[in-house]
Amino acid sequence: PRFLVRMLCDLEDHVSKSLADKASFKKLKPAQGRALNRMKLNLKKFCEKYRGIMDEYRKNPVVSSESSSSSSSSSESEEENDSDDSSSSDSSSDGSSSASSGDKKKKATADSDDSDSDSDSDSGSDSDASSDWAESSDSDSSDSESEAGGAGELKGRARWLKRTTVVKEKVEKDKAGRSEERKRAKEEAAKLKAEQEAQKAEEGEIKEEDLTPSLIQKKTLEIVSSRGRKGTDAKALLGQLEALSKLATRFGPRVEIPVLMHVITAQFDMQRTIDDFMDTPTWRSCAGYLERAGSILGDEKEGWKIGAMTAEDDELASDMMMATMGKAGKMKSGIMSGAGGAMAAMSTEEKLINPHTGEVETEDERMERLRLEREANMSEEELKTIRVPGSLSLFLSRLDEEYNKSLQRISPHSIDYVVRLQDETKLRELLGIYQKYYQRVDSASDAAMLAELRVEHMYYRHDSIVKAVAEAQDTSAADGNTSEEMTDLCTYIYQHGTDRQKTRAMLCHIYHHALHDRFLEGRDLLLMSHLQETIPIAGDIATMILFNRTMVTLGLAAFRLGNIWDSHQCLSDICSGRVRELLAQGVSTGRFSDKSPEQEKAEKRRQIPYHQHINLDLLEACHLISAMFLEVPNMASAGDNDRRGRVLSRTFRKYHDMYDRQVFTGPPEQTRDFVMTATKALLKGDWKKCAELLKSLECWDLVPGDNGAEEIKKMLGENIKQTGLRTYLLAFSAQYDSLSLSQLCEMFEMTK
Secondary structure (H helix, E strand, C coil): CHHHHHHHHHHHHHHHHHHHCHHHHHHCCHHHHHHHHHHHHHHHHHHHHHHHHHHHHHHCHHHHHHHHHHHHHHHHHHHHHHHHHHHHHHHHHHHCCCCCHHHHHHHHHHHHHHHHHHHHHHHHHHHHHCCCHHHHHHHHHHHHHHHCCCCCCCCHHHHCCCCCCCCCCCCCCCHHHHHHHHHHHHHHHHHHHHHHHHHHHHHHCCCHHHCCHHHHHHHHHHHHCCCCCCCCCHHHHHHHHHHHHHHHHHHCHHHHHHHHHHHHHHHHCCCCCCCCCCCHHHHHHHHHHHHHHHHHHCCCCCCCEEECCCHHHHHHHHHHHHHHCCHHHHHHHHHHHCCCHHHHHHHCCCCEECCCCCCEECHHHHHHHHHHHHHHCCCHHHHHEEECCCCHHHHHHHHHHHHHHHHHHCCCCCHHHHHHHCHHHHHHHHHHHHHHHHHHCCCHHHHHHHHHHHHHCCCCCCHHHHHHHHHHHCCCCCCCCCHHHHHHHHHHHHHHCCHHHHHHHHHHHHHHHHHCCCHHHHHHHHHHHCHHHHHHHCCCHHHHHHHHHHHHHHHHHHHHCCCHHHHHHHHCCCCCCCHHHHCCCCCCCCCCCCCCHHHHHHHHHCCCCHHHCCCHHHHHHHHHHHHHHHHHHHHHHHCCCCCCCCCCCHHHHHHHHHHHCCCCCCCCCCHHHHHHHHHHHHHHCCHHHHHHHHHCCHHHHHCCCCCHHHHHHHHHHHHHHHHHHHHHHHHHHHHCCCCCHHHHHHHHCCCC
């Protein structure tokens, strides 16, 4: 429409004028200035399609205004005619109000049709006088739509025109065909990816006739440089390094061991978080690579040893990396040289000349020549020293940690756990090989660390179990005597280890003594080391857990030997409550636990593997029975009037009072019920029933040793007789003036 063109031109002139006046533009607020700039951009975008009409208007603005005025006047006359016609139709419809409702509707439609025809004729005559009919109808319809505010409501003549609706047919989608297309596209994408990977593998493959030690080192550094980058496949990188390790075998330890170190590092990189553990095949593969390196380093005749990387080695590695970068490396060196050096480095190809022969050589040939020259200038000791990144002792420590984490995650009641335990023998052999190597190269700290790991894999194993396992595996350690080996390892740690290693070795040594019923040796070590005084302030939770396990084992050893007082002293602190948490054999999952998620995860990581657990039923039986032997005579001597005078075991008294308050007591089911029932019988003087109840416990079959269960039952019978006799004398001493020794011996089946 004409008026729209005029408005666009005026608006464009106004915006340009406002922006040209810099002084007034600076006085505007920031929001107003941004709005003006936004209006300029929107107006420019909107006026692009009307640019030709706007240019004509700017050339002849007077003619355009006259035509617009005439068109506006014609539109006004048409609107007047429409209003007259509508009023006449309204009057005619009002006049026919006496008819029925159906007749009214028919007449109203007829009148509206007549009024439409009249208005059409009138508008036709008006359009002949002013302008074309089509132009006026277009302007009327555009005005009505603009007045409706974009709501789609039609007014005037356009409201009664016939409209054609286009019905779109619903196209049924072929779901089966689409699924087949997606499946086909996935197969093609997988095939293309496999082809690309195969092509990359072919490009990176090294021909055997072109193999040199320097080329293997170059390829290794090229692969290792992509570690940790975004989009790098860790499994593919590990596969490439493993392939290189097989190729490096033919060139000797100086080439093979560095590649093996990178392979082991890549295997440890597969675990992204601290809670992830290495699966069994990967662990065994890593142990195999360490065993291969250990077989080379353990040969005393060859005298190979490893050393840390020096500054010269780092510089050589960086040179190799620059060589592998190709043009990128040349460009970088050109940029560092000065302006214009980058383009020159890219455009010219550097020719390498052998200074000895004067012939042209490749980059690989040059690196191999420099390697041979460097090795020729080395001494015998430098040739036997292999410079590698990383530390083998730390690798072994990490391997031991991964082994323990896998035992924590695997279900202990599955066959996988039993199969996993078979790898412990291989791990101990590896630790022994590398300990001997570090002792040979005078690295006492690393040797002490590996000795401490060996001790932690030996201290909890009874000689009978070691003998049975050795016979099953047909190994040379069939005698099953580990006390001498344990003593040698602990002595070496006492001499060369850190404070933490010495503490843990001492606790393991005490545990091993107590496990084999050497209670006095273990007690003397504990008292001489003063560990019971320093452990509470150590701050190492793992060492505290090991101390708790050692004290419990000492208490069990004292109980097996019949030292009831010592057994009760060792067991009373730990068995008072939260035994599982103190021994790291379970996590408390109470409703009102105040532990954070991080604390729960840390506690789960500290859990002891299942095969190292101490049976809690056996522990509870020994603690309660030792408390019974002490408390029953004490309770009998105090009498009924003073039952709370002197308490030796609060835990035992609490359980006994709970048992007495029960209205109905059925047959004993748990270990605690057996001990409480036996206590009640012993207080009445029925020592035979007490012995029968305590000897019937199934937990005595878990006592280690050849005849451990029979010996402990025999010890129980003797102590029950003695305790019964003491209880009888203390309880009924007021009723007797004198007692017959022969009668007492007959009553309690004891000798004089």
